[in-house]
Amino acid sequence: MNNVSEDVLMKASKGDMSAFKSLYDSTSDYIFNIALRITGNKEEAEEVAQDVFLKVYNGLKDFKFRSNIKTWIYRITVNTAINASKKRSKETKRYADYSENIAQVSSGSDITDIIDIKEAEKDVQSLLGLLNAEQRACIVLRDIEGFSYEEIAGALKININTVRSRLSRARQAILNEIRKRGDNDGM
Amino acid sequence: MECDKIRNLINDYIDNELDERRFKEVEKHLKICPDCGKLEKDLRANVVDPLRNSERIKAPLGVWQKVEEAISVKTNKVYVFRRTLGWAIFLRKKPILIPVALMIMFLLTIFITNNPNITKQQTINNYLLDQIQSLSELSMNGEEDSYGSDLNLDTAIERYLFI
Numbered sequence: 001m002n003n004v005s006e007d008v009l010m011k012a013s014k015g016d017m018s019a020f021k022s023l024y025d026s027t028s029d030y031i032f033n034i035a036l037r038i039t040g041n042k043e044e045a046e047e048v049a050q051d052v053f054l055k056v057y058n059g060l061k062d063f064k065f066r067s068n069i070k071t072w073i074y075r076i077t078v079n080t081a082i083n084a085s086k087k088r089s090k091e092t093k094r095y096a097d098y099s100e101n102i103a104q105v106s107s108g109s110d111i112t113d114i115i116d117i118k119e120a121e122k123d124v125q126s127l128l129g130l131l132n133a134e135q136r137a138c139i140v141l142r143d144i145e146g147f148s149y150e151e152i153a154g155a156l157k158i159n160i161n162t163v164r165s166r167l168s169r170a171r172q173a174i175l176n177e178i179r180k181r182g183d184n185d186g187m
Numbered sequence: 188m189e190c191d192k193i194r195n196l197i198n199d200y201i202d203n204e205l206d207e208r209r210f211k212e213v214e215k216h217l218k219i220c221p222d223c224g225k226l227e228k229d230l231r232a233n234v235v236d237p238l239r240n241s242e243r244i245k246a247p248l249g250v251w252q253k254v255e256e257a258i259s260v261k262t263n264k265v266y267v268f269r270r271t272l273g274w275a276i277f278l279r280k281k282p283i284l285i286p287v288a289l290m291i292m293f294l295l296t297i298f299i300t301n302n303p304n305i306t307k308q309q310t311i312n313n314y315l316l317d318q319i320q321s322l323s324e325l326s327m328n329g330e331e332d333s334y335g336s337d338l339n340l341d342t343a344i345e346r347y348l349f350i
Contacts, residue, residue, distance in 0.1 A: 015262075017255070017258070020258075021251070024251055024254065028246040028250065028251070029243055029244075029245050029246050030243075031246070032244065032245070032246035032247075032250065033243050033244050033246075036244055042247075046246075046247060046249070046250055046253075049246060049250050050250060050253050050254050050257065053250075053254040054254065054257055054258065054261070057254075057258055058261075139238065142202065143234075143235055143238035143239050144238055144239070144241060144243075146239075148202075148204070149199075149202065149204050164198065164199065167198050167202075168195075168198045171198060171230055171234045171235070174233070174234045175229055175230060175233060175234055178229075178233050178234075179229075
């Protein structure tokens with residue numbers, strides 16, 4: 001996430017829409033990306049992103065500027081995405097199309113900037129569907145956003161050992177599935 | 188036993204979350220244990236690296252428009268709420284106005300209920316007065332061939348005026 005100056009944040013907290021647009025421009029891609037990886041669905045990720053920005057807009061006036069804005073926005077994003085994901089009952093079916101969803105969004109962004117998703121990455125993305133929303137959140141924050149364990153614990157307001165166990169179980173589950181698929185292909 | 192301990196630390200090792208002593212301990216074990224070494228390589232190659240190398244997907248352009256619209260709607264609602272709140276605070280400061288307002292509303296309701304045609308009747312009366320006035324002006328100009336004197340369509344209003 002790009003750094004946002006305190007001046008911009010102060011102005012945005014007072015309802016200045018051009019300052020809030022600057023905040024949006026600095027954070028929207030990160031927020032949308034996390035929402036998409038956790039929900040696995042483009043429309044839902046868009047709704048999550050809108051919801052997050054409304055929460056940020058409403059919460060900015062009460063935001064304590066000594067806290068970390070990045071952690072605060074990530075926390076809102078992850079919690080909103082997890083809740084949206086849990087609301088959906090047909091999780092298994094949705095994740096069957098996970099990698100296709102990601103590919104559609106990528107190629108739809110800009111015709112000159114079509115992202116070539118590697119096969120290995122697509123496989124892993126589809127395997128994210130095997131995880132529960134909390135495990136996905138940990139994996140996304142660690143492996144895509146590059147958070148430390150401590151930062152993940154802070155963003156999700158959980159114990160650092162819970163972060164460890166979620167990451168460990170998530171990675172092991174993905175690896176087991178890959179090995180299983182490899183065995184089936186070899187048969 | 189050594190392998191179990193190392194496997195519990197393997198994610199911390201991959202994520203560089205171990206202190207130096209433990210890091211070296213795990214590193215040393217991975218070099219001499221083929222199973223643990225394979226697990227570490229598999230995790231990196233199949234799970235960690237593909238995600239770390241994944242592309243960031245840009246937010247669609249329409250998201251900002253929807254956010255802006257939602258903020259605008261919310262701001263208007265807040266404005267209406269504040270005005271309502273302002274009235275509530277005003278009435279709280281002048282509590283005598285509440286029973287007075289209620290009494291006026293009550294009396295008006297009774298009056299309108301008892302005179303359902305009050306507004307309708309008033310409109311008819313105004314119309315008739317206008318017509319009377321304009322017909323009177325026509326008949327008072329004294330000319331025999333005036334438009335008003337020849338006009339006789341035998342309407343209810345004419346019967347009312349000239350009988």
